[in-house]
Amino acid sequence: MDDSHPREDRNFDDLADRFAKSIYGTTKGRIRLALLTEDLQENLPGLYGGDRPMEILDAGCGMAQMGCELAGKGHRVHFCDLSERMLELAGSMASEAGVTERCAFYHGPFQGFITGKEGAFDVILFHAVLEWLVEPKASLEALVGSLAPGGSLSLMFYNVNCLIHRNAILGNFRKVMSGEFGGFSRSFTPLHPLDPAEVEAWVADMGLTVTRKTGVRVFTEYMRKDVLNDRSYEDTLEVERAHCRKEPFASMGRYVHLLCRKGED
Template sequence: MHPNDVPKSYDLTEAGDRYFDGLADKFSRSLYQAPRGELRLAMLDYLLPQMLLLNEQNVLDVGGGLGQQTAWFAKRGHKVTMAEPSKDMLSYAQQWHHDDPTLPHSSITYRQASLQDLPPQAPGPWSLITCHAVLEWLGDPQAALANLSDLLAPGGQLSLMVFNRDALRFSNVVKGNLEKALSDRLEGKGKRQRLTPISPITHNDIVQWSAANGLKIDAVAGIRVFQDYLRHPPATPAEKETLLALEKQYCRQDPHWRLGRYLLYTLTKPESPE
């Protein structure tokens, strides 16, 4: 067992949110140095230019984690404010950003802040906000989307990625956890190092919450539509390339996108009436 994998208990915040102090190394190993993390980043690299109108505008990266998305935007000419509540995660991101000679470091500003703290610390309004894999770790994801809408400028875009509750149910059935799936006991507790989100989200949730906040769903895609259900993971580079090609081909096609492990949305805020 890796020293950092010794079982440890974690507390949720008063708001019922899960932060990730002490887990930066685990995130790096489990999510980004593993096939599922590599595929997730490859699909974002493929989809974001399709789903967003990018013109080097300022970006607010909410819950930026280890800093991958912040770096992606900075390298493409955007000035990015990265907000992350975990001091450990933020320090990890700053260090590897500093060590990357291809990154325009002056384009990145860091804020140790939760989503709820952003109105006074990074009020905007912002023409582009990214919030990837954050809402599912919050006690009240519906309120969080309302907060993001308030930060968004009229005509602005929100790139939102959430952990798909329906995919989690399907995955549990595939694994043989039939009673768990039938009783819909899918949420993680957020107390240990396991990374099952405490508030997995359905597409219908996003449809309803977006409408309630006056946001329009411009585009949607599934991230990791097939990978998590494979009986045998790709064993060769050629098989990995074939899987990536499959993911790219079907990630925006109905019904396949609906079972993506993550759902990626572009939400827009209508222009103010004249």
């Protein structure tokens, strides 16, 4: 393991088990995974029935649901996470899915893992990681360098617009007016929520073209718990799907997913 990574980047060892239960064991988590999967299926059909296996990097893989699904399609998936516990959960999921032979696991910072791997990956998954980094733009730029010409980046990040809107609805006006939206220790609110317009400008400067933009949970993030519990998952997903790729909703989700393609040159 390379020990030269920024020490301040968030390590989820202390939250891994809460993460497993709270993020994907809920309607909100299922909606998140469903919308991300749709974006990949509809825009990168080669992932789900192509002629050749691809090299895929899941950077900051967490529990690795999506990466394991892609390994099941015959691709080679490299899982990287700073959290040893998260990587253990990812390994268990790969074992349960029967795809371990197509998976490689790296415990450490992705910044160290990608060193010397320029243009190595056909697809990079980078989901809910950028907002936890001390140097998000520089780290993203390094990651893009490891993407092959013509390759695709699936980038999902925590949206500051949602945080502002939700705090205003709840009457937390002091928080809204302070401009300080970072979370605290042991919170699922990241230290650096991001502005979608700013991130879109970053990826354009890095030579990437956004092929799809999706707001992840553009309504469910603002719904009262009793209303959300009273509606079926299927109906909730349907209303999300009908609006999440249109503005202004796409820029109001809890997360924003940008599917980006790198130029051939």
